[in-house]
Amino acid sequence: MNTADLGLPVAVPSTALFTDQYELTMLQAALRSGTADRRSVFEVFTRRLPEGRRYGVVGGTGRVLDAVENFRFDETILGFLRERGILDEPTLEWLADYRFRGDIWGYPEGEVYFPGSPVMRVEGTFAEAVLLETVILSILNHDSAVAAAASRMSVAAGDRPLMEMGARRTHELSAVAASRAAYVGGFHTTSDLAAGFRYNIPTVGTSAHAFTLLHDTERDAFTAQVETLGSGTTLLVDTFDVTEAVRTAVEVAGPGLGAVRIDSGDLLLIAHRVRHQLDELGAGKTKIVVTSDLDEYAIASLAAAPVDAYGVGTQVVTGSGHPTCSMVYKLVARADGEEPGTPLRPVAKKSMGAKTSHGGRKWAARRVDEDGVAVAEVIGTGPVPAELADRQLLVPLVSAGKVVAREPLDAARDRHIAARDRLPLSATQLSRGEPVLPTEYV
Incomplete structure (x- = not known):
């Protein structure tokens, strides 16, 4: 105790x-x-x-x-x-x-x-x-x-939520301080549990590519995650083929799937394609989260994309240069x-x-x-x-x-x-x- x-x-x-x-x-x-x-x-x-x-x-x-x-x-x-x-x-x-x-x-x-x-x-x-x-x-x-870097990213993101996820890109104690400063600058959540514990910042996180690769098939990985976290979870869809992964994700979770996450590739192009595919599959309320070395300029370039939230790591915890x-x-x-x-x-x-x-x-x-x-x-x-x-x-x-x-x-x-x-x-x-x-x- x-x-x-x-x-x-x-x-x-x-x-x-x-x-x-x-x-x-x-x-x-x-x-x-x-x-x-x-x-x-x-x-x-x-x-x-x-x-x-x-x-x-x-x-x-x-x-x-x-x-x-x-x-x-x-x-x-x-x-x-x-x-x-x-x-x-x-x-x-x-x-x-x-x-x-x-x-x-x-x-x-x-x-x-x-x-x-x-x-x-x-x-x-x-x-x-x-x-x-x-x-x-x-x-x-x-x-x-x-905080200044986070503020610029917040401006670029508009009313779309920002998730801080840079703990692995800096010293473990700096990561906690950076989560706190990013929250002051306009971020909404953090992946760092120490920051959540110490400063009561909302925390988020679901799975990485390793979880998909652990399983025999992508469907098995998605099924395990949905059965554990519910259909409102976020499924990572760029481990192999994005189009096939999105189809499988909706089949496993149903149209109530919370979100899909894209972590590589041409985010602008892929986001448009995924949004169109989700709508065709009846998952019109499923959100799209993008990550992958984002900074304020990359976020601004996605302003016209059908993106619902951004996950930012290295650039925010290092002051974006x-x-x-x-x-x-x-x-x-x-x-x-x-x-x-x-x-x-x-x-x-x-x-x-x-x-x-x-x-x-x-x-x-x-x-x-x-x-x-x-x-x-x-x-x-x-x-x-x-x-x-x-x-x-x-x-x-x-x-x-x-x-x-x-x-x-x-x-x-x-x-x-x-x-x-x-x-x-x-x-x-x-x-x-x-x-x-x-x-x-x-």
Whole structure:
């Protein structure tokens, strides 16, 4: 029996080692120099969107909150750091009591973002905030990339359902995160049971070609599946001859057959042929599901085909060619002293080329036109203009170390659809182009 069933706490793995060593060595040096307790503000943003993308999608916020809560240095972790000689004893003692006690603000999960958008702002002492850099970036960069790819595929699919089925194409833990991010981006179901268990995402799945090949005949395989799962199941019809398989499928399951799946070949041509054949066989309500290395462009090319649902694997879990969003975590403001209430002053990296940052603790708002359509992403460090006061994008996520923004995953999914619908129509074009909104600094 799970300990939770007995009302006992369930052990949650620490996320403290999901970090880079230099964050800990910076901590040690800051403790030694007396600057560790300076109030600091870090922001997460990207300087550019992946090539050709018109908008980004914030994914992984809920997972970041979990990671921050579980960022703890227990005796095992401290022993590892001590054995490796990575840190001195005063720093290890400091880490033993580590809890993030600061504030985190951010764009709510599912919201869209653009170059420069401060999608997350972490405020606290330098010591407590700097340690969170890698774990926050690893989650947001991965999940936002998947969510953006999923969103584009959702646009291409229109009102046809999308099934995420890429678990076998990525790391087993990344697969669970990718399923979650794809759901935020507009997918409807997943084949990954771990994702279904952890995040309550609807799951789907029936059979593969191996099940057909196991049996002596295709009819035997179909019969076994229908007798087990019922006539509403989905039968895979491209193991041998599609036309013969469709005929056999309807004979075995009857006209109430739920769906047939096509996983290879010219999907546009085959889908038309199969639809015609199903109608002739009296299976007019049997649906057609297509899979086979689909991406947003392949899905869009099937818009005129008689397809009822899409199954997407590799391309969605790898961000459809853009597996990261290139988000960074930068110190943008800090106090000159350790005393509480010391004013913040802006700081920023001044590099040659495209890596220059904008200093200062920022707010963000989205300007809209008279029809409520977004026209600009506005970012500033001073007072918020009155006309943008009710258009601000950052919301409190963590307050004084306590998570204050838990929400169901469906809330993030619904938010994304609403945010995307408020963008200009050109945002949904799959052709390459610049971000659909300009970023204005005021």
